[in-house]
Amino acid sequence: MRTFKYPERNHGSEIEFVFFRGVFHFTQRVNIVTTFTELQISNEIVRAMKDMGWEEPTPVQIAAIPVGLKGADMYAQAQTGTGKTGTYGSIILERVMPGTRDVSALVLVPTRELANQVSQELDKLSRYTGHRCLPIYGGVGIEPQIAKLRRGTDIVVATPGRAKDLINRSDLDLSKVSVVVLDEADRMLDMGFARDLNFILSKVPKRRQSLLFSATMSPEIRELAMRQMVRPKEILVSRDEPVLDLTSQYYIVTEKENKRDALYTLLDRYEPKAIVFCHTRHKVDQVAKKMKRHNYLAGAIHGDVAQNKREKVLQGFKDGSIRVLVATDVAARGLDIDSVDLVINFDAPNDPDTYVHRIGRTGRAGKEGMSVSIFLPEEHKMVRDLERRTGKPIEKMDIEILHKPEPEVKKLEEVRMSVLASAERPKAKRSGSQGNVASIEINLGNTDRIGKGEIVRLVRGDTDLVSRDVGKITMGDRYTYVEVFRKDAEKVIVSLCDQSFRGKAVRARVV
Numbered sequence: 001m002r003t004f005k006y007p008e009r010n011h012g013s014e015i016e017f018v019f020f021r022g023v024f025h026f027t028q029r030v031n032i033v034t035t036f037t038e039l040q041i042s043n044e045i046v047r048a049m050k051d052m053g054w055e056e057p058t059p060v061q062i063a064a065i066p067v068g069l070k071g072a073d074m075y076a077q078a079q080t081g082t083g084k085t086g087t088y089g090s091i092i093l094e095r096v097m098p099g100t101r102d103v104s105a106l107v108l109v110p111t112r113e114l115a116n117q118v119s120q121e122l123d124k125l126s127r128y129t130g131h132r133c134l135p136i137y138g139g140v141g142i143e144p145q146i147a148k149l150r151r152g153t154d155i156v157v158a159t160p161g162r163a164k165d166l167i168n169r170s171d172l173d174l175s176k177v178s179v180v181v182l183d184e185a186d187r188m189l190d191m192g193f194a195r196d197l198n199f200i201l202s203k204v205p206k207r208r209q210s211l212l213f214s215a216t217m218s219p220e221i222r223e224l225a226m227r228q229m230v231r232p233k234e235i236l237v238s239r240d241e242p243v244l245d246l247t248s249q250y251y252i253v254t255e256k257e258n259k260r261d262a263l264y265t266l267l268d269r270y271e272p273k274a275i276v277f278c279h280t281r282h283k284v285d286q287v288a289k290k291m292k293r294h295n296y297l298a299g300a301i302h303g304d305v306a307q308n309k310r311e312k313v314l315q316g317f318k319d320g321s322i323r324v325l326v327a328t329d330v331a332a333r334g335l336d337i338d339s340v341d342l343v344i345n346f347d348a349p350n351d352p353d354t355y356v357h358r359i360g361r362t363g364r365a366g367k368e369g370m371s372v373s374i375f376l377p378e379e380h381k382m383v384r385d386l387e388r389r390t391g392k393p394i395e396k397m398d399i400e401i402l403h404k405p406e407p408e409v410k411k412l413e414e415v416r417m418s419v420l421a422s423a424e425r426p427k428a429k430r431s432g433s434q435g436n437v438a439s440i441e442i443n444l445g446n447t448d449r450i451g452k453g454e455i456v457r458l459v460r461g462d463t464d465l466v467s468r469d470v471g472k473i474t475m476g477d478r479y480t481y482v483e484v485f486r487k488d489a490e491k492v493i494v495s496l497c498d499q500s501f502r503g504k505a506v507r508a509r510v511v
């Protein structure tokens with residue numbers, strides 16, 4: 001299957017062409033949209049943002065604005081172009097009263113160009129709030145800047161050298177500052193402003209909110225943050241990268257046959273709104289089906305789920321009638337869903353990028369989140385790569401996996417249905433079971449447009465059978481006969497009866 005993507009940012013949607021089984025499929029997906037209003041930004045500022053053509057917040061804005069509006073100190077890794085000015089701009093405008101004539105917010109930047117640029121952006125953002133903003137920097141006459149400072153301003157955007165000069169001349173009073181921003185902090189340190197920064201910050205009241213933005217996160221930057229801030233939150237974002245700061249990451253190592261019990265144990269312990277990721281569509285169906293049997297409010301989405309069913313499942317997930325969404329990576333991409341409490345990697349991700357995108361589904365918009373990866377013993381070594389990729393520790397979860405037996409009632413029901421189905425079944429040619437080989441009849445054939453490869457996949461299902469354990473396959477129009485070892489027959493039938501093929505429930509019996 002090949003996928004061609006054409007992202008249409010302006011419409012908040014994504015058009016996807018999927019070439020599958022010789023046909024072009026066309027789907028339109030809605031992106032993950034968190035609105036500025038959902039981030040608790042006031043109408044006046046949202047209006048200004050709309051005037052500036054901003055339709056939806058960027059990842060750093062989604063991650064950092066809710067944290068900043070709570071008054072927390074933070075340091076964020078964000079390059080130019082990520083929307084960082086809008087991030088701290090909104091925080092300042094929300095937290096600082098306009099029109100007091102005192103300098104209430106100070107933004108320190110490395111260069112004159114940046115001082116002008118930031119000041120212009122703040123002017124635009126404050127169009128309806130009435131905050132006043134003044135850029136000050138070296139290399140030009142100091143007197144006009146002093147005159148403007150005397151007229152009063154709410155926000156000063158300054159380069160460190162000129163700010164220090166103005167403080168020394170008693171023309172810049174920082175005693176009323178309640179929010180300080182260090183923008184491009186790494187560049188300021190590179191340019192040798194460390195001492196000036198310390199001096200300036202010593203003139204700002206200790207009870208203040210400090211926000212630091214830096215394109216890189218070196219030990220020096222962290223040290224500066226630790227020295228100047230109180231219990232700062234760390235936020236790491238690059239372009240198009242989910243934010244993992246509020247997500248605690250764990251893993252569990254278990255054998256294949258205990259994976260489902262591990263999943264149930266997690267769901268029982270946390271009762272979360274959760275997404276469970278599986279490798280394949282088939283696995284998604286299987287896992288969701290078994291969960292439903294255990295009375296979990298589960299819904300499945302993957303590429304084979306019809307559009308109307310998919311919408312129903314997503315609506316259910318939004319209104320709470322579905323608490324656990326079981327999904328493939330492709331199906332989960334671009335879904336318009338809020339942050340979830342827990343992301344469970346039922347199947348290990350293919351690569352670290354997939355991991356980051358999966359767990360980016362939790363811990364968003366200022367909410368705490370958790371992710372748990374269920375690894376097989378041989379997958380365990382992946383943890384170090386994932387830690388390197390996320391820059392965060394992934395801890396082994398201290399949890400006792402409880403065994404949950406399959407519900408008995410359902411099993412009986414299945415047996416009854418299987419008997420009923422076989423009573424109605426026409427006679428078909430078959431070799432029948434002999435010796436240690438059992439012949440299994442499956443209610444799928446040529447008219448179901450199924451191939452032998454898919455039959456093998458269904459027969460193996462969630463059992464431990466490998467391909468060579470599946471013997472001769474005889475396909476008819478409506479039924480297929482497959483030979484397996486007699487000792488495997490029962491588990492194959494139980495597994496087959498749990499599956500569906502293109503929406504049709506699979507039925508099987510030994511003949």
Ligand code: AMP
Nearest residue numbers: 054056057058080081082083084085086
């Ligand atoms: P910055 O990272 O602050 O340098 O911002 C880079 C550019 O992105 C600036 O031109 C901003 O005006 C613009 N920008 C910031 N936030 C948004 C947004 N949410 N939507 C669209 N453009 C934005």
